[in-house]
Amino acid sequence: MTFSLKLSPILSFAVLFSFIGYSQNSTEKATPIFKDGEAQIVEAFSNSEKWIRHDLWVETEFDTDGDGEPDRMHVAVTRPEQTETEDLKLPVIYVSSPYFAGVAADAPGTMWDVNVELGGTAKERFHPEVTRRGQRPIISNSHITKWVPRGYIVVHSSSPGTGLSDGAPTIGGKNESLAPKAVIDWLCGRAKGYTEREGNDEVIAYWSTGKIGMTGTSYNGTLPLAAATTGVEGLEAIIPIAPNTSYYHYYRSNGLVRSPGGYLGEDIDVLYDFVHSGKEENRAYNNKTVRDTEMKNGMDRETGDYNEFWSGRDYLNQMDKMKAALLMSHGFNDWNVMPEHSYRIYKAAKEKGLPTQIYYHQLGHGGPPPMSMMNRWFTKYLHGINNGVEKEENKAYIVREQDDTQEPTAYKDYPNPDASNVTLNLTAGGVMYGGLTLNSSSVKSETLSDDATISGRELAKVAYSKNRLLYVTPKLKDHLHISGVPKVSITLSSNHESANLSVWLVSLPWQEGGKITDNIITRGWADPKNYKSLTKEEDLEPGKFYTVNFDLQPDDQIIKAGQQIGFMIFSSDKEFTLHPKAGTKLTVQLDETTLTLPVVGGKDAFMRATN
Template sequence: MRVRTGLCVAVLIAAGLVATPAAASAATEPQYDFAGAVRETVWVDLGRDGDGDGQPDRVAADIVRPAEPAEAGQKVPVIMDASPYYSSVGRGNETEFKTYDDEGRPVGFPLFYDNYFVPRGYATVLVDLAGTNRSTGCVDVGGKSDVTSAKTVIDWLNGRATGYSAKSGGTKVTADWTDGSVGMIGKSYDGTIANGVAATGVDGLKTIVPISAISSWYDYYRSDGATFGFDPDGLAETVEAHNGGQDCSAENGKLAEGATANGDYGPLWAERDYVAQAKNVHASVFVSHGVNDLNVRTINFGQWWDALAANGVQRKIWLSQTGHVDPFDYRRAEWVDTLHRWFDHTLMGLDNGIDKEPVATVERQPDEWADQSAYPAKDASATTLHPQAGSTPGVGTLGTAEGSGTVSFTDEAKSGEDSWAADPSAASASRVLYSTGALSSPVQVSGTSSVTVTATPSTSSARLSAMLVDYGPATIRNYAGSGEGITTGTEETCWGENAPGDDACYKETGADTTKVDYTIISRGWADLANYQSLSKESALTPGKPYSMSFRLASTDHVVPAGHRLALIVGGTDIDAITPPANLPKLTVDLARTSVRIPLAGTVPAAPRAERLPDGPLAHVAGHAPADLR
């Protein structure tokens, strides 16, 4: 690392911000000339015609690789980031795009991967998904075209596909400079493609590092039958805006048709469900996600992690308090060091001990991190808690003893999580709230929770929203702010080597924090009409009770002693999901309603009733995602 502000590496080591030599034994070191590295583009034939122009699609793979190993007959591994964003919305906190010289040769590569890793003996390959930037074809938002775009480049790197020197025509090009070992990395859509390619089991893919990534596209656009109000064809049109004029209207029409408005899980979503294909994964997986990510919601990392565990995949995970943020922008020095050692181990085969380190690293307070031997925490066990009626209608206690009676609320489609949570002692016409007493010792929620609600609707359509809330004062990252938990300064640090047009230096970031009186730690939404199946709605009969179980977001959160853990159930969370056609009154059967939480610690069976603070409480307001970046 070079620091433009003059801060020396010795100071960073003393502050514990970079690995000491002892921790970084057996590491690759910069030894190759970055300015003299080979920069080239190879167009790889996908063997399919996604845009219907009569020609097989070709995807552009822009490559930076050290010249010296190839000249000596040595072969290098590849770090790959396959993305649809290189000419549309850009990459990274500073919105970088690919750039080219007058002859079309690649010059500027977004992010620091090439600057840092090429001098250490890696090649960096940035792939334009079909239908984006300089690739032909069409994107299909996580489907076969997207996944094949990256998978076929891995095949080409291993001699199983054909590459060319031009977008059309040209001469054949072979990858005789690589040993075929590939590690995929990327945030959001890019990391999602890494998940999808890993789920094919392609030979040569040794590891993936999905950052804030989707594991099932259904869970990006839908939630247990409920819809978030946006669809994949809109994203396709955004990323195809600079694709050279290819006509992708037919493919986009298929996306619009397949993403049915009723929220059912159908064939389009099944094709894009990598969790269902996790049995094929052979690559190791290093996951990073913000537990407050309201763009790629955290159920995506939780279900992926669990499916990989069932398959015995080697895994590692970082969980931050941020929203949709790359760890390079909230824990930079430690991330670069850890990523370096991860790739050295998985792609170079170096025995640096990273496989023996704690599996999970979790941010407990802003910039305060704790290691865990496992995720979910090894002491966490599924604990069922029940709502119990109190003296205030719709407000009661939460404990291990079963409740009784009924309570009603009305879906007004005007309220959301913050208005529901802000005054926990007050009755509300649009939600019910049940809380433990002040905890005598901390409890840890670690893993994926689920809620079962038995409700009688007054109309033929109904939505359900549920959330777990930690009531008590805290300082957290301001994940609903413009930086989703970070601020960006003006001073820069440099991570790797510079070359003309390819800068390794990035603005420093810090934690954006806020003080709150409660923290929403997990959320979930559902369409009650999907109580029998996510694949097909069932007609609801007004006045008849229905039971539905649905998932809450995966997390790892410690509720401190003295705080309270609460369950809130409402109808339409207007800040998240679309409302039903006919807004119902919902009557909840407390005896048949419960929440199942992976919990380390003890919650009383029947906590004594304690009055919660009067009046609205402070919280960081939630927000809807703008786009998948």
């Protein structure tokens, strides 16, 4: 039978009383208000004590916890009372997450041991359990004070296998795309919602216009993209903030096993344990099926190669059906979810002809676009107000180094259309300071020795080190604007069949206690054994030279006059890679190694800054 919210035991007496109080005193119907292309705060929508808050379960098309029944997702709704008292229909801002019901506590041994030889197998790690938290009907309070007063309904859901949602967390598996799709289908009248996790009393989203936007940060920013790749009708716009768009790119780098910044030893199965807050009686089945079978057989910490397991968790491979407008947000100094995650999806969406904009700031993980940008985006695509956001000439908004995050500089696009590639060569002296120049080298090779106990910061700061090779430009006489994806081509040999390869682009001299933009420009990592292909590595023949080509992380940064750009090559990165025993030697062939920088103004600008 159909469930009526007016009679629901979910609603408190206080909320029911607020219905009566409003109907006795109200003479005019409240509606959204728009000014300068943005939804404005409406007084009638702003009294949080009168908001209607209730929860329900939406039925999906999958069963991932093995109980023989379709998984149901736990959903919470926050809406203005006028959606009940005045039959007002409003669009929806929807946020989904695996984090809402709590995560596993930090405990020794939960991360993989990184003190292993390359290609070796680490000892089994500890698997923590999550103690679920939270009470019905409120899953989360995020975003409600921002959007409900502006004439939106805010919906939250816990992703599969977390909180009071059925199913198993798969960390990028198909069910994590289909779960938000089911919620959107329910909001559009195409799927069924129920008052209880197990029951048949239906809930109808009669207050929804069928226009939905999604947003969120990090994993919560990944799920809007996951939903959009299903092509679900009704999802009009997404604003992912620092989203993880490929779990391979999150846990690997060009064939190399590489941790996300700040979480040394984390891998996809660690994240699975971290979020697995779902029903306790389902956890053993989920662990066996997902973590201990699919993940164990697919994640491959021994080689770091790209395979079918990782391909299925790469949203770039799933964008054919995507129709939603995209406003992407990221930080250029996010070393957790690195900026390549946003750029690769933005670029693909733009090539598909979708409405796109991108906002980049100079800080670390997280950071939404300015409220005005988000407001205009959702106003256009959810309320249908023709504010011209899709016709704006400038597609990229980048916060400059000294500016407030709310005041980005507008550019025609990212990368800057005025940037062109400048290829730089290496000259001798890398154990101290070699040259990074337009001129070619007369010295054939230089050698470094690996030592994972020394951090990249220490290596960049010292004037001499046998553990890295550092090549620098002349001191800049003018500011130099880099915009785009730097590329490296390194020809090297190893005295060992396996080796880490790490590259940092730094601004020197190193500023102790400086701002996040002062020292590290960008970084990159690669496995020389994957010099031919990411899908199959081959052992290095000691003494034989191989050419390894890979991208560094995207960036847009203005390097100040007086600084030098340093190109640092080393082996194991203490903060990111595995830590093999010290002693592996890499010999770099200077005359066949280059750094290609995307410079605004191209070669002429580089020459002006360095001559």
